[in-house]
Amino acid sequence: MQPTSGLDSIPTAEAPSEAFASLRRFARTRTPVERCELCAAELAPEHPHLLDPASRQISCACDACALLFCGQEGAKFLRIPRRIIQLQGFSFTDLQWQSMMLPINLAFFMRQPDGGTRAMYPSPAGAMESLIHLPAWDALCAGTQALATVEPEVEALLANRIAENSMYFIVPIDACYRLIGLIRTNWRGLSGGGEVWQAIGNFFSSLEQRATGISEASHA
């Protein structure tokens, strides 16, 4: 036996220094960590999102800042809930939908602090607001218990009537912003093009996968 049968005698594909170099390259190409936009603390992939109702800006935050800046009287931010609920048994009637005169079969409805309703819809230019005077939230959503729990401004009723089977969800408001962003960036020409409709389809199938059914809604 040779006493020098150490590392040197083992054939390796790469010299150790090269292996470390590629490890470092891998580490560098990983996405940078997200930071709290209020205190710069490092964030976990799942972290609170806060809405500034005055500017409609959404910020990523750490748990400490979410506690500190939300919930009190006069707080600057509203904490955005995480729940996604797919509503079974709720639907706008065709008449109700037509009376809202939305140019696309996709819209989200926000409950306002004063009990009113605001409707926005995505367009190639970004989010557009419906200028029609809408019924009050309770009148629009009458009879659906889960919709009575929607938090003003930070949650929305998302309606998708593009496909034959329309879908309705209670979603965090940042999900609506994501949908608007993907429509704006993928829209081509007058009709949107195939890519945008594919992207919308993917967005809704991932919502369906993450959503809880309506029966869980009462515990949320």
Ligand SMILES: [Zn+2]
């Ligand atoms: Zn923070």
Ligand SMILES: [Zn+2]
């Ligand atoms: Zn975030």
